[in-house]
Every structure is written in C-alpha cells, then in structure tokens.
Amino acid sequence: MTDFYNNAVGHWVVVTVAIAALLFTVLTATAYTVWFERVALGRIQRRPGPNRVGPFGLMQLAADGVKLAFKESFIPAKTDKVLYVIAPTIAVAAAFLSWAVIPIGLWYNVQYWIADLNIGVLLIFAFSSLNVYAILLGGYSSNNKYSLLGGLRSAAQLISYEIALGLSLVPTFMIVGSLRLRDIVDFTVHWGPYTGPIPLVLLTPVGFVIYLIAAVAETNRAPFDLPEAEQELIGGFLTEYSGLKFVMYYLAEYVNMITVSALAALLFFGGWYLWFVPPVFAFVLKVIFFLFLYIWLRGTLPRLRYDMLMRLGWKVLMPLAIANIIITGIVLVAVQG
C-alpha cells in the first residue's frame, strides 16, 4: 500500500478516490440536511414536514433533485450571460473546496482528510470569502433590481461578518499555536490528574459565541438571510435563477451550513473526541447538533433589519472579538510566564 501510494500514479489514484468518496459523502449529507431542516422546521411549526416520498420522506430530495434537474435551463434576456452562469459555479466550488482541509475522525487515531495543510483554517476562510463573489456577481449579472439589491446587501454583510468570524478564532489559534485543524482537535491539556483533549469552548467561550453568530451571518441563514429576504427582495440574488443553477446556490448554502457546523465541532467542541462515543459517531453527532441549532434559530428568530445587522457586526461583535484576543493574550502570558 505504501509503495503504491508513493508511486506518482498511485498517489493520484488514491487522492482522486478519496476526493470522490468525500464528495459523495458531503452531497449525501447535504441532501439529508435539507430533509432534516424541513422536518425539524415542520415540527417547530407542529406539522410533519415531508413524509410522502419513501419512508419518513427520506427520498424527498431525490424527487426534488430530479424535478429541478429536468427543468429548462433558462437564462433571462439582457443578463450578463457569462457571469450569470459562472456565479453559481463559484458558490458550489467554494463550498466544496472548504472540505479539502476538514479532517474527519473515522476511528481512534484514524482520520480522513484530503489535504492536511498547516494553514487549514485560513484556507477555509479564503474559500468562504469566495462566496461573496458568487452572490454579488449573481445579483449583478441578473439585470434585476431586486437581485442587485440582494447582492449588494450580501457583499456588505459578508465582509462585515468575515472580520468578526476571523477574529473570533484568533484566541483558539493563540492557545493551540497552530492553524492545522488536526492539531486544534488534538490539543492536549495537563490539568492535575487529567491529561487529554478538551473542548476548547471551555477556554474561549466568548470566541465561540461570536463564531456562532458570525457563522450564521456568513452562510446567509435566518435571522441573517438579508441577501435572500423573500418578503422584501423576492429572493434577492436568487430571483432570476431556476433549475440547475438555482440548485447550485441551494447546494452551496447547505454545504456551507455543514462546513461551519463541522468547524464549530472541530474548533470548539473537541471534534471526534466525546467521552466513550466512537470518533465518527461523536463527530457526526456534534455536526448534527449544530445543524439543529441553525434550524432552531431559523424557526425562532425574525430577520434583522439592515441597520441592526450592521450595528451588531461592527459595533458589537468586532470590538468584542478584539477585546477577547487582547484578554486571551494577557491571560496566556500570565499563565505561561
């Protein structure tokens, strides 16, 4: 196996198979996230959600996918056709690329990753920033005032919350001393008799809260779904999109949702470590917990007004994140001497 992997051809075969397997896993997970969201949101509103296609409605997404795939690939007149087609592609590509650096704990001391980069988290931020282009270009090229407004709102929102999102994680990096996601999960403490990994949320609770809020805003989910805003902007940047191009945006949104949930689990809740639970189940459980949190928020909170959104981002979260960094720095120096 090692010989095969060290061979130039063999290496690429292994990597390609690994990428295909991950792509399949993430796509399937996305489909069931959508199912999970519709059922959970339904239960919050005391309705059953999809329950017709297959047992418990589990095949609903297959039916939806077939329906959307067979729709006419419609491009409205007077759009910027090149950008109009490229924009959703950027969204999907950026969403999936983040998964290149996310490690998944399969079993004790067995982890699965595509690229084990020492700048893992930084790369995820770089890819998630690409999402701005997807939405902004989609809104701009649609030649529709609602789309344009949605795109502009989204650009402002994503840029504002990216700062808070990035800064909220800096204390974690300061404590762990690495941007590699595997290192962050494996961060070991020696507290009296206990030696082992801990959920980092114990050390950076403020960072976690800021991350949680900023991540919801980054993925354009309720209550920060201003770029879409069905009621005011009739769908914002999505207004002119249909069929497979709409699916791409939709897919990207849910992949991003899983990405930030997985990141929250990895960065703050000890990744695949959970008491006696086998690693892969522990990881999946944590991701599902955060996905439920997202859905729960969507089922509870009304959308923020635009000025509230900006005020929260710039006047609350960013100063808080900076204060968090400074205080963590002082404490670190005091503890480590």
Added chain:
Amino acid sequence: MTDENGDHDPTPLRRPGEGVPPKPEGEKPSVAADVAALAGGLKTTLSEFFKPVVTTMYPEEKTPRSERYRGRHYLRRYDNGLERCIGCELCAAACPVGCILVIAAENTDEKRVSPGERYAKTYEINMLRCIFCGYCEEACPVQAIVLGPEYELSDTSREKFIYTKEKLLEPLPPDVETRLKAKKKVEAP
C-alpha cells in the same frame, strides 16, 4: 373607534412616532434582558418541537364534514324504483350559473320513468361551472336533486365533468338518504 361587535378598540390609528409613550426613566437597554428574551423565544420553539403534530394526513385521514355539506349532486329515486325527477326544470331556472340542462319527455303507461306527467329524458350538470350553491336542491319540489358529501371530483378531461343522468342516478350514501327521508316526506302518490 368601535368595531361591528360594539367593542372599543383601545389603539386608535396614529401617525408614525405620534403618541409613542416615552421610555420610562431608569430603564436602560440591557443585554441581559435581550438575551433572556432570546432564550425565551428559543425555549418556546423547542417546546413546540416536542408537541404532537396537528396536521390531518389528508388522503388517508379526512376531517369530518357538516351534515349540510354541499358536494357532488345526486338524483334520487323513490323506494319503488321510480325516478323522483319530474322534468319541471325549476333547478335549471334556479341555477345562477346555468350549469344544469334538463330536457323533459312525457311519461306513458308503457314506459313510466317517474310518477308525474313528465320525466327528465336528459339531465346533465356541468360540474366545471357549478358553484355548489345548492339552489337546485332548494328549488326542487320533489326532493329529486340533492348535493351529497363527496368533494374529490378531479378528473382527467373536461368532458368527464359533464355529469350525465346515469352518473347522477348513482345511489346516495345510505346515511344521507336516511337523513333526507327523516327530514321531509315527499313520497310517491
């Protein structure tokens, strides 16, 4: 400001900003209060999550309909098998949308279809036009046409919505027939 029930509406219309009560002194915006409100909302939705679903699973499960529900039409018969309809066309005259067509013919001793002088040779209802007002039922002097409880009338072509006499003469659900007989007696002479 009173509504039709005579109840006083305590909040009269006002211009934006006009008459807004000033914030009480000493009540400052508090992060703790906001977070508590947020948690209260989340608690409410989570408790709803664990309550039973209230949806009626429609095709398998149906909500009960009123006794007077006006669904598809039926033409009734007397117990001796004769049709009730006497071809008077009062139903067609009462129909606000004109969806009923009645062409009457004379009864003879050899061929007796109804107890009266005449009977409906053709009786057609265009169900696409019908508004289910029930005026035909009210107009009928012999309780021949009634609106039954069925409401699932979808079909695959427009032609199938012209209900002919054969279709309308299908027997009524027995419980409806019993109820109608108890209500008013118009029996064969």
